[in-house]
Amino acid sequence: MVEPILVVFGTLIVLSLVAPFLSGRKALNYCASAIYALLLVYVTYMEYIGLGLGKFKGILPGILSYAVLTVSLIAGVLTSLSFSKLGKRSGIAVSLTSSGILANFVLSSTINPFYIIAAWGLLSVSSYGIAAIPKDKISLGNSLKYAFMGGLSFQILLLSFVLYYVFVGSMVGLPIVIGAALLVTAIGFKIGIVPFHMWLPDVYGTSDPVAVSVLSSLMKLGPIVLLVNLFGVGLVFLNGIQREVLLAFLMILSLLTMTWGNVTAAVQKDVQKMLAYSSISHIGFMLMAISVIIASYMYGISTSLAYIALIIYLFSYSISKAGAFSYMKGFENRSYDSIKGAGRTYGGVSGMFSVSLLNLLGLPPLLGFWAKLFVFMSAANPSIAPFYIGYIPWYAIVGIINSVISAFYYVRVLQSLYAESKPSATFEGLKLTIIVSSAILIIGGIILPVLFI
């Protein structure tokens, strides 16, 4: 019997090698989608019968790497459905998506610096490539900006590893704090934590939406989990005060990120840019879940609720972003004014898009509601002292307030969608992504609570 990990790696590598030769073929993206779906089924089955991907996992809790692989594959399925929009370069997109999935999986499964560096490079290359695929001036410019900033963050990552190797085990606090700060900076760049997010609104907000749908739904998953893994394991090497410093970093950054993203999203005049900023604010919520995980380790309480929260959030975020950005591709001009009335003219697709938005907002019974609920519930754990002022779970409350603010700009989109007007748009080749993603959100939202009963 072949080791499942080899099957996964082999399939993805072969796909990324073969796909460029089939570029432009109509069936290619559906085939890729089907292959991802089959892999998803295979991985799930293997996990179910207990033959999972264990050999690679080492000392880490495997659930996160399994979740990342699953979410990446679902995101792959969803986004490749609309790759026909990329025309001749669809093969390259499939190839880069496969590499991205592979890199995500490796990043989420390890804390070995060499693996991390290799996977980081692969993920970066795939991201820059996908951002450049539409090959127009804006996309190329964005890709270049992305690559340049990415290069810098790579250096910072390397620097933090160097510090780790030089000073490991030292009781002198400063180098470890510096290392942690650098690590947060590097990963923060990759996933868009404020203030390392500056590239993100440009790339997500102005590039081709199909490329952005891959970037936003797929290319962040690995680094997010890497953050959990590194800090979760890294805690072993830290003393009490250093741990407090680390938690403080995460809490400050999560609040800053969600608030900054929300507030700036609220003033955008372009829907795609709004979605870009909302991506930032969602990273803030995920950081909240991560800081709960780290805090749970520190205070010696059960981490399972926080893990579940993070995983559901990854699912909900990734799937709804894939659908939402694909919908944006239907329009030439993506300002609030120019999508006016789309809900009336293109009822079905726009309805599904509305589901994605409401999911991002966190409306029951969609998956996003449970994601947010679990994050806030886990953040309101009374055993974690820093999250409380007296009896008030301030950390969760700030999150909830931010979530309420986000209603402002999501509902504004709905308002535009169902206004009286006749916009011009075409959703040929995009419908599947939008419809399937929303269907997963609805079904997932209904099934999920049943799973936990």
Add this chain to the structure above:
Amino acid sequence: MIGSILFLIWGLPMLAAGLGLVLRKQAPFISILTIAISFILSAISPFIVSVPSVISYPWFMLLGLQINFGMLFDGLSIVMGSVVAFVSLLIAIYSYRYMYGDWGHIRYWYFFSFFVGSMLLLVYASNLIVLLIGWEGTTLASYALIGHWYTDEDEERWVGDKGRYALGVPMWFTPSQSGVRAMIVTSFGDIGFITGIGMLYKVSGTLSILGIEKNITQIITSLNNNGLLIPFLIAFTMGAFAKSAQFPFHEWLVTAMTGPSSISALIHAATMVNAGVYLLLRFVPILLQGAVVAGLYSSLNIFFTYVLVIGAFTAFMMASMAIASNELKLILAYSTASQIGYMFMGIGAAYFISTPSIALFASLSHFISQALFKAAMFMAAGALIEEFSSRYIKDMAGAYSKMKLTAIAFLLASLSLSGIPPFSGFWDKDLILESTLQTGNVIAYLLGVIGAFLTAFYIFRAFTMVFVNKGDENLKEKEVKEAHPVMLWPYFVLGLLSLLFGIFWYFPYGGLSALIYYFVYRQSVVQLPTTSIYFSPLDVGISVTIALIGLLSAFYIYRNRREIVLKSDALKKLRDFLYDRWYINSIYYKAFVYSLNDFASALRKSVEFGSFDRFYHNLVPRFILGTGERLRKFQHGDIGKYLLVLLAGALVLLVIGFVMLVLMYG
């Protein structure tokens, strides 16, 4: 398990409600068909399952309590359920024609089926949670159906005279208003009911009817030890009093006349108001038996006196209002509350007499009689109102010449209501009054007897004015004709049935009464001792005489008169007092509605608009948008500055870390 098929009794009407929304045109037929099946299943259920028995399935766990979804089949629920389904079936057939072409008929059929389904669920419920679901279902459906013509355009559908004020409070009610009134008043009673259920759970740890029956001794003892027995009983039955429109909750029923006449028939005869009676009939035997075992029989005295007196008072009060009313449906509405009052009297009297089951059975039997004659009357009234395009009895004079069959049906029902032998209304009302006399509570008995007199009087006042009196010249020009057969037959059958039911009701050693009586109280959750039904000649004589006096005096006073012109001021004031429903509505509005309204609008002005609205819709958005505009300036596309921000961020993190280290290491 073959018994599971009986879940269709309430399941089918519920299903019909949903299907009707999809199939639209077929909605009436689906409804009629499913209610017919429900009736048949109800009637044959004793042959399918043993009686009494419970069919239930695990449903969910709540606070460590296993809740089952189940149906209870015993004498009481089967009799009650069969009557409900049968009368609903006839009303559904009537509605097919009555609501034909109505603009909201899909909605009508949806709620009609849902209403019947909820009522059957309530009747057959095996525990209080399921019962409560049916209970609230009827509240919801009654709200929707009373307010069926919610646009309030057609004044023919209103209740009360437009422009009439009592103590400065308007005395006319539109459909939309009445629907809300019904929901608020009955839900207010439910506060007590739900509190009672909570107390019951706290004390006994069970909510199933069989479980309560098993633990009743312990429940009564522990409630009594805490001094909570009487408060608990009053809270628990508050929902029943509100639902059955007993004083002080009677106001909603009166204005519920804004709904379609078929719905009035359904609410008054088959569903809604009888739910309260059912609840008491269900739990009073359990209570009585438990109290005997616990040795606390005497401590229930206050509660049953309360039920008896409230019932008698409502019976009298509503009958007195009915003699002054001018609207046909309103008279019938008063009559319902009054008749339900008699049922409550019977239930209250049960405690005081040697064999309680007799009085309880009298109430149950009165429910059946009431269902038969009241449904007939309301459906006939619906036909009359449609034909004459007026809800006032004075406008309907001369109806006999055009609508002979309707007149006969109405007469049969009226005789039953008045309590003339051998109609069914006579037997059970007399049995209730006899039981009341045995309690020794003279006030309740006198109120009951005066009520009986007034009952005969008001119904024959209406009958004389509508059918006996000759119409004016306009009548010939009006196109008044007999109701359509689909409408006519249901109420004609019911009119005949109230005669037949009465004829076969009582034979000294048998009859229908004995059949039902033994079925209900020997094959029940609680088997009460039974005795043979006996009527004392003196009481029968008194009852018949009083009813006849009432009947004949109404006939002589109102014959060939359209209106009675009162000369003395005192009488005029009395009539206004009765016409304006003892000013109770006005008092409620002044005491509760207006003051609460003022309080709410003050709250809205100061707190809602002054604080919350200003904060959420004014200050917060302005702050966020302002901040957002400022932050947006950072995003300018210059990569050098991006780098600067990134490095600055990393630096800030380092500084924070350093400061924390310094602070903590000291």
